[in-house]
Amino acid sequence: MQIFSKDKIYNFMGKSNIFISISIVLILASYFFLYTKGLNYGIDFSGGTVVQVRYDKKAPIKAVREHITKKKEFESATITQFGSPNEIIIRFAKTSGNVSTDAGDKIKKLLKGTGNFEIRRVDIVGPKVGGELREKGIMSMVMSILAILIYVGFRFEWRFALASVIALVHDVSIAMGAIALFQVDFNLDVLAALLTLLGYSLNDTIIVFDRIREGIVDTKDLNLFNVINDSVSKTLSRTILTSLTTFFVILTLFLLGGEIIYSFSFTLLVGIIVGTYSSVFVASPMLKWLGFSLKDYKAKQVAKEKRRIEREKMRAQYETGMM
Amino acid sequence: MSKGGINYRLVIFFIAIVFGVGFSLPTFLQTSKGAKISLGLDLQGGLHMLLGVKTDEAIKSKMKSIASSVKFFTDNNDIVIDTLRVKDELVTFTLLDGDEEKHLDGMLKKIQGLQVNKDKLAYTLSLSNKEKIATKKFAVSQAVETIRNRLDQFGLSEPNVAKQGVDKILVELPGIKTIEQEKRARELIAKAAHLQLMAIDEKRSDQANSMSEDEAASYGDVILPDSKNQARKYIVKSVPILDGSMLTDAKVGFSNMNQPVINFTLNSEGAKIFGDYTAKNVGNHLAIVLDNLVYSAPVIRERIGGGSGQISGGFSVKEAHDVAIALRSGALLAPVKLLEKRSVGPSLGADSIKASMLALTTGFVLVFAFMILYYGMAGLIADVALLVNLFLVISIMALFGATLTLPGMAGIVLTVGMAVDANVIINERIRELFREGKNVAQAVEKGYANAMSAILDANITTLIAAVVLYAYGTGPIKGFAVTMSIGILASMLTAILGTHGIYQWIMPYIERSKSLLFWFGVRRSK
Numbered sequence: 001m002q003i004f005s006k007d008k009i010y011n012f013m014g015k016s017n018i019f020i021s022i023s024i025v026l027i028l029a030s031y032f033f034l035y036t037k038g039l040n041y042g043i044d045f046s047g048g049t050v051v052q053v054r055y056d057k058k059a060p061i062k063a064v065r066e067h068i069t070k071k072k073e074f075e076s077a078t079i080t081q082f083g084s085p086n087e088i089i090i091r092f093a094k095t096s097g098n099v100s101t102d103a104g105d106k107i108k109k110l111l112k113g114t115g116n117f118e119i120r121r122v123d124i125v126g127p128k129v130g131g132e133l134r135e136k137g138i139m140s141m142v143m144s145i146l147a148i149l150i151y152v153g154f155r156f157e158w159r160f161a162l163a164s165v166i167a168l169v170h171d172v173s174i175a176m177g178a179i180a181l182f183q184v185d186f187n188l189d190v191l192a193a194l195l196t197l198l199g200y201s202l203n204d205t206i207i208v209f210d211r212i213r214e215g216i217v218d219t220k221d222l223n224l225f226n227v228i229n230d231s232v233s234k235t236l237s238r239t240i241l242t243s244l245t246t247f248f249v250i251l252t253l254f255l256l257g258g259e260i261i262y263s264f265s266f267t268l269l270v271g272i273i274v275g276t277y278s279s280v281f282v283a284s285p286m287l288k289w290l291g292f293s294l295k296d297y298k299a300k301q302v303a304k305e306k307r308r309i310e311r312e313k314m315r316a317q318y319e320t321g322m323m
Numbered sequence: 324m325s326k327g328g329i330n331y332r333l334v335i336f337f338i339a340i341v342f343g344v345g346f347s348l349p350t351f352l353q354t355s356k357g358a359k360i361s362l363g364l365d366l367q368g369g370l371h372m373l374l375g376v377k378t379d380e381a382i383k384s385k386m387k388s389i390a391s392s393v394k395f396f397t398d399n400n401d402i403v404i405d406t407l408r409v410k411d412e413l414v415t416f417t418l419l420d421g422d423e424e425k426h427l428d429g430m431l432k433k434i435q436g437l438q439v440n441k442d443k444l445a446y447t448l449s450l451s452n453k454e455k456i457a458t459k460k461f462a463v464s465q466a467v468e469t470i471r472n473r474l475d476q477f478g479l480s481e482p483n484v485a486k487q488g489v490d491k492i493l494v495e496l497p498g499i500k501t502i503e504q505e506k507r508a509r510e511l512i513a514k515a516a517h518l519q520l521m522a523i524d525e526k527r528s529d530q531a532n533s534m535s536e537d538e539a540a541s542y543g544d545v546i547l548p549d550s551k552n553q554a555r556k557y558i559v560k561s562v563p564i565l566d567g568s569m570l571t572d573a574k575v576g577f578s579n580m581n582q583p584v585i586n587f588t589l590n591s592e593g594a595k596i597f598g599d600y601t602a603k604n605v606g607n608h609l610a611i612v613l614d615n616l617v618y619s620a621p622v623i624r625e626r627i628g629g630g631s632g633q634i635s636g637g638f639s640v641k642e643a644h645d646v647a648i649a650l651r652s653g654a655l656l657a658p659v660k661l662l663e664k665r666s667v668g669p670s671l672g673a674d675s676i677k678a679s680m681l682a683l684t685t686g687f688v689l690v691f692a693f694m695i696l697y698y699g700m701a702g703l704i705a706d707v708a709l710l711v712n713l714f715l716v717i718s719i720m721a722l723f724g725a726t727l728t729l730p731g732m733a734g735i736v737l738t739v740g741m742a743v744d745a746n747v748i749i750n751e752r753i754r755e756l757f758r759e760g761k762n763v764a765q766a767v768e769k770g771y772a773n774a775m776s777a778i779l780d781a782n783i784t785t786l787i788a789a790v791v792l793y794a795y796g797t798g799p800i801k802g803f804a805v806t807m808s809i810g811i812l813a814s815m816l817t818a819i820l821g822t823h824g825i826y827q828w829i830m831p832y833i834e835r836s837k838s839l840l841f842w843f844g845v846r847r848s849k
Contacts, residue, residue, distance in 0.1 A: 001697045001844050002754075052671070097660035099374065099513035104666065105506060119502050120671040124664040129373060133797060140795030147787045155780055192730055192792065192800045196737065196807070199788030203741075203781040207748065210777035238751045245693060245747075246740035249686030253736050256685060258678035260671075264733055 003240060009233045012281065013225040013288070019281035023170055026274075030177020037180045042187030042263075043091070043123060045137070047130035049103045051090040052082060052121035053111065059088045063114045071110060083259035087120075095126050137191045141172075144198055152202075156209060157297065163286035164205045167278040171201045171271060178270040184263045193267035200246070201275030204239060205283045211235045212284065217301070222294050228284045236280070243276040327831035332824030339816055340711050346718030358721045362497075363728035363802060366676050368669030369497040370505050374466075374512075374659040376490045381462030381657035382412050382455055384517075389434060389448060390414045390562045395596060396430050407562060408543055412455075414448040462657040463490050470494065470659075472652035473511050477645075491662065505666055507645065515614045515658055516649035518567030518587070520597065520632070521547075521559040523608035523620055531556040550616040550636045557617045559610045564600050566654075569593030573650035575643045576633075583643035584635040587650060594630025602626035613646070679732040687713075687739050694743060698750050699844035704825050705746035708817040712742050715813040716806060730803035738810030744781070745818035749774045754845050763833050763842075767826050771819070778819060782811050 012019075043050050053059070061079055068074045068090065077092040096102060104122035111117060125133075145165060153161035172194055179186060211231035219227055250272060254265035349357030364371050390409045393416065397404050402423045407416040418427060421444060431439050436454025440447040450458065467486050474482035474496070483495040494512060499505045524544045527534065531546065539546050539558060549555035572588045589597060601609070601623050610620045611634055618636035638646065690709070694702035716735060720727065753770035761769065786808060793804035826833075833842050840846050 054670075095661075097375070097662070099372070099659055099661045100506075100510040102509070102661060102664065104502075108502065118668065118670070120668040122664065122666040124661060126662040129663045136795050136797065140791055143795065144788045144791035147791055148784055151784060151787060188797070188800055189730060189733075192796070192803050195788055195792045196803075199785035199807075200741070202784045202788070203744070206781045206784055207777050210780060214773075214776075234755070235751075238747050241697070241747045241751075242741070242744040245690045245743050246737070248689040248693070249682070249736050249740040252685040252689065253679075253682040253733060256678060256682045257733070258675060260675055261679070261729060261733060264730065268737075 003237060009229055010236070011229055012232050013229050013285060016281070016285035016288075020285060023278070023282055026177070027170060027173050030173050030180070033177050033180040037183065039176070039180055039186040040183045042185040042190075043125045043130070044187040045130050045134045046093070047095055047125050047127035048091065048093045049095055049125075050121070050123045051104055051107045051119060052087065053090065053107075053117050054087045054120050055114075056086070056116040058085045059117075060114050061088060064088060064090070064111065067110050067114055068107065071106075074107075074110070087259075095124050097126065133188065137188075140191070140195060141198075144195060145169075148198070148202055152206070152209075156213060157292075159287055159290040159292045160209050160213075162290055163283050164202055164209065166286050167205050167283040168198055168201055170278050170282055171197055171274045174274045175267055175271045179263075179267060182266070184266050187263060189261065189264040190267050193264045193271065196268060197271035197275060200272065201278060204243070204275055204279035207238065208232055208235050208279055208284060212287070216294060216297060222298075224288055224292065224294050227294065228287065232280055232284055239276060239280060243272060247272050327828060330824055330827045332820050333828050334824075336711070336817070336821035336824045339715060339821065343711055343714030343718050346721055347714050350717055350721050358724065360717065360721045360725065360727045362672070362676075363726045363731065364495060364497055364665065364672075365667050365729045366672045366727065366732075367497055368667050368672040369495065369499050370508065371496075371663075371665040372494045372509075372512075372661065373487065373663035374470075374492040374494060375662045376463045376466050376492065376657050376659055378459035378462050378490055378657050381458055382450060383409075384656060385450070385458055386412055386414050386448070387562070388566065388568070389437065391565065392434070393431075393448075394562050397427070399599070400426065402427060406543065408540075409561060412449060414446075416446050418444040418446065459490070459657075463492070465653070465656050466659060467492055469653050469655055470512050473514075473648055474508070476648045476652065477508060477511055479508065492659065499666075500669060502666075502668070507641070511645050511649060513659060514646070514649040515655050516567065516646070516652075517614050517654045518570060518634075518650060519563040519612040520565050521563045521610045521612050522600075522604070523610050524558045524560055525607055527558050528608070531558045534558065547610070547612060547615055547617050550613070550618045557610055557620060559612070559617070563612075564609075565589070565593050565596050567650060568654065569596075570650060573647045575640070575647050578633075578635055582635060583638050583640045584633050585638070585643055585647050585650065586631065586633050589630035589632070591630070594628070597630055597632075598626055598628045675729050676732075679729065679736065683732070683736050683739070686736055690739055690743060694746075697844055698746075699840065700842045701746075701750050701753070701844065704822050705743050705750070705818065707825070708746065708814075708821045709739065709742050711821060712738070712810065712813050712817045715817065716809050719809050719813065720806065725805055726802060727806075728802035730800060731806045734803040734806035735810065738807065738814070741785075742810060742814040742818055745774070745778045745814060746822060748778055749819075749822070750843065754843060757839065757843070757845065757847060763839075764830055767823075767830070771823050775819075778815075782815060786811050 059081065061081065065079050068077050068079070073094055074092055077090055079088055079090050081087065082089040090107060094103065102124060104119060108119055145168060149161050149165050152164050175194060175197060179190065184190065208231060211234055212228060215227045215231040221227060250265055250268045253261065254269050257265055346358065350359045353359070387409050390407060393414070394407060403419040404416045405419055418424060424444070431437060436451045436457070438449045438451050463486060467484055470492065471482070471484040474484065479496055480498045485493045487493045496508055499508065524542065527542065527544065534546065536546060543561055544558050545561045546556050546558055549557065569589050569592055570587050571590050574586050576584050576586045578584045604623050605625060607623055608620045609623050610617045611632065612618070613634060618634050691706050694705050696702070698705065716738065749770055752774045753766045756766035756769055789804045789808040789811065793801055796804055836842065
């Protein structure tokens with residue numbers, strides 16, 4: 001079976017302005033949603049309490065709300081269905097430092113008389129811990145982008161590194177825009193998903209870049225457009241296939257993984273689509289935009305090769321001299 | 324024609340299979356022996372807490388015990404002092420006999436890290452900064468020890484108590500079955516278990532309900548409520564006669580009326596102080612105070628020697644049991660507060676396992692079928708590598724004693740999708756070489772060579788992201804990073820080396836069959 005004919009070279013670069021425009025619109029829309037709707041921070045980052053309760057029949061959300069909000073300290077609690085109709089999540093911003101009697105215990109008392117229920121989960125994150133987690137999260141994002149920048153710069157060239165990081169920022173921005181648009185709970189799992197996305201999207205971009213690097217060496221054509229078109233077309237089949245297999249498993253995770261892993265799989269689902277798009281349509285044109293020149297690159301490679309041969313000659317002379 | 328047969332790649336791959344299957348068996352079969360993957364608290368249910376230690380309180384309580392020693396020393400040596408007070412981090416008093424100044428100063432000098440300020444005969448005692456830091460540090464490590472002791476005696480399986488950062492404690496309790504049990508464990512952890520034997524202020528005891536706290540403080544007294552009836556108050560001297568640090572044992576017993584009580588024993592120093600005090604104060608009341616509640620206030624009828632006493636106060640048997648554990652394992656020098664708590668019921672954990680196993684199996688089957696459909700036998704070879712990869716991830720995690728969390732499960736699911744990537748790249752390269760007219764053996768060898776740099780660079784960058792995730796991640800996120808990293812490393816072994824070995828092994832058959840469609844899913848275009 002074969003999806004793409006290998007011999008066909010698609011003219012991606014000819015339409016690169018269209019693709020870049022689409023990306024810019026998507027990024028602007030993402031920042032618009034991030035600004036207007038904002039991220040729906042979960043308690044991991046904002047601090048607060050979450051209590052998950054399961055009833056033996058349909059959860060009486062109205063009664064629960066009445067029972068809980070009559071207590072002043074839980075006035076602002078939100079109660080929402082979670083996964084099945086029998087389960088609910090009670091969420092509020094308040095936390096208490098008391099170890100022996102916490103909010104979970106109080107909720108349990110307040111719920112008396114609403115039916116047969118079981119408290120399945122109590123998460124309490126103090127405001128200080130939330131702040132620390134947020135700091136660590138941002139730090140991990142920045143650190144991994146830096147580490148990637150250094151590695152790609154070392155293995156390829158700085159324009160490759162910058163282009164791949166621009167593609168990463170593109171992916172993360174759009175994924176976060178989607179998170180804001182659908183008001184997905186922004187918690188530690190989402191952070192993990194975003195970092196996975198960094199690795200994944202970069203993976204895709206590197207494969208294409210590797211092919212471009214190979215193309216540069218193999219071809220005599222000094223037109224960067226043609227080299228990029230050729231390389232992207234040749235890796236297209238792989239890009240689509242790997243994205244498909246990964247997409248399959250994320251989709252099953254999204255559909256079958258249950259409510260608790262929902263935000264994680266949602267982020268990755270969006271991320272994989274955007275990440276695949278960006279490595280084909282964003283990262284490669286960036287090379288051109290950043291002023292990458294085939295001539296200079298080749299000249300540099302030739303100079304490097306010359307130095308290597310020179311060194312070898314010197315060594316050979318040195319060794320025969322010693323003999 | 325290629326020779327085929329056994330090659331070093333195949334041997335390594337075979338060892339990997341034996342290793343992977345062998346060491347993942349204990350996990351799959353849940354045998355009693357052998358290293359298994361342990362499930363994280365989010366999957367098996369349990370309690371995870373991050374506690375902060377209020378270290379300032381440790382300094383206050385240290386100052387209180389210094390005040391007690393000053394009182395004991397001056398009483399014993401008939402040195403008259405007045406207005407002995409403890410206020411936060413300071414102890415103040417006035418010495419009335421100027422002659423005894425040297426004697427008293429000698430005793431104070433022996434207390435480590437104590438700073439003595441004197442305005443004539445008015446003393447102000449405080450702790451040096453160095454001593455304060457040491458006290459705080461000790462309070463944290465003592466709290467870790469104490470909580471660990473208490474949980475060990477409580478009888479839960481594998482409690483984990485560890486110091487985190489400067490003044491935080493991580494407590495992990497797997498195997499908690501019910502919310503009642505969880506609450507009991509929390510109460511046990513948080514119990515200060517601060518036992519004090521205090522003197523009732525006999526002159527003012529009738530004003531207990533009318534006097535304000537400030538007024539009481541001006542007499543060097545504090546007002547404490549009764550344990551059973553909070554409305555009932557006692558006025559006691561703020562400097563205790565002795566405290567729980569001199570306790571050696573505490574056991575549950577039963578009173579004459581068959582009520583559970585706690586019998587405690589004091590060490591020799593405590594016994595002496597207690598004996599001396601009771602001898603001098605026959606007819607007065609003694610308050611037995613636990614965590615600032617007065618449990619009883621009996622009259623002292625005679626000198627009490629032997630250093631044993633009893634706390635009675637309407638405990639249930641369970642309560643008495645937990646209080647005895649807390650007293651035995653020692654008081655918390657500083658109280659703890661809750662910073663973070665994650666409590667997952669076992670049924671929720673089981674649901675999460677079920678859901679993620681379903682996702683894992685479905686994802687696996689989809690990828691498995693898709694690879695065969697698209698690549699023919701080459702796809703099947705990649706699938707074999709994928710299967711071995713899964714076994715390897717599980718066995719390496721088991722050997723390292725890693726914990727599988729829900730995000731970790733997601734990491735494994737993700738690995739299934741990404742691990743075939745290397746084979747997709749290789750197979751695409753091989754197909755390309757077919758198109759260039761290479762024969763099968765050449766195409767396979769060159770395909771692997773051409774694909775290598777791309778696969779390495781791609782995997783290393785993903786690995787970098789995973790390492791950073793591990794370094795900055797917390798709790799379950801770390802688990803995700805671990806499974807991702809192991810998955811990537813194992814895929815290099817299985818998807819690159821392993822499949823290459825298989826091709827070399829069966830190459831003669833491939834060459835003989837001539838059907839590229841069967842082996843690689845394509846026809847020669849030319």
